[in-house]
Amino acid sequence: MNQPKNANRVNRRQFFGLAWAVAxxxxxxxxxxxxxxxxxxxxxxxxFGTKVKAGRVDDFEIGSVSYFRQSRFYLIRLEDGFLALYRKCTHLGCVVPWDENAGNFNCPCHSSLFNQVGEVLSGPAPRPLDLFPVEIRGDEVYVDTGVVIQRDRFDPSQVTPV
Ligand code: FES
Known part of the structure; x- marks a missing residue:
């Protein structure tokens, strides 16, 4: 039995239908x-929101407060380690600047004062400045700005030792 000559070929309509489907x-x-x-x-x-490489351990003098504006934290180098403080005031969220001369954080909005480890010296802030986890890998300091840690007081266990 003979098949028509073009039986297995794609006709023009099928070709365009297939082309449209692919497109x-x-x-x-x-x-x-x-x-x-x-x-x-x-x-x-x-x-902000990422794990930030802050620098090498030796880049930070003991007693220094370093500001990481883009990442929104202060890195505090203490005698025995590091503390990363969120710059956001725990009262109503203003950015709290470090006052180098006074040696404290002084909120410009309602005058809350915080010491170098973020404890409230005077209100109305209800609790210390929040923390970010600090990790020392080799001789590099990393701060995880994706994790905010609230606290009701400073405790030496919050310091990441070097
Ligand atoms: S927002 Fe800082 S004291 Fe009010």
Missing amino acids: FIGLLGQIGAGLARFMTPVLEEGA
Whole structure:
């Protein structure tokens, strides 16, 4: 029995139908990839919310207070280790600057005072400045600004030893 000559060939209608289907699937893929990229947060190195490499242990003198503006914390070098304080006031959230001359953190909004380890010296702030975890890897200091630790007082166990 003879088959028609063009029985296994794709006709023009099938070809265009297939081409449209492939183009449509490709378009859906592009849209999906674009959406996924849009929905994924882009966190630059050192940005708030990431684990920040602050520097080498020896870069920080004992007693120093170093400000990491982009990462929103102060790194305090104490005799026996490090403490990373969130710059956000525990009263209403203002940025609390370090006053080098006075040796304390002085909130400009309602005048709360905090000492070098973040304890409240005078209110209305209800609790000490919050902490970020500090990790010493080799001789490098890392601060995890993605984890905020609240506390009701300073305790030496909060200091990450060197
Ligand atoms: S926000 Fe700092 S004292 Fe009110």
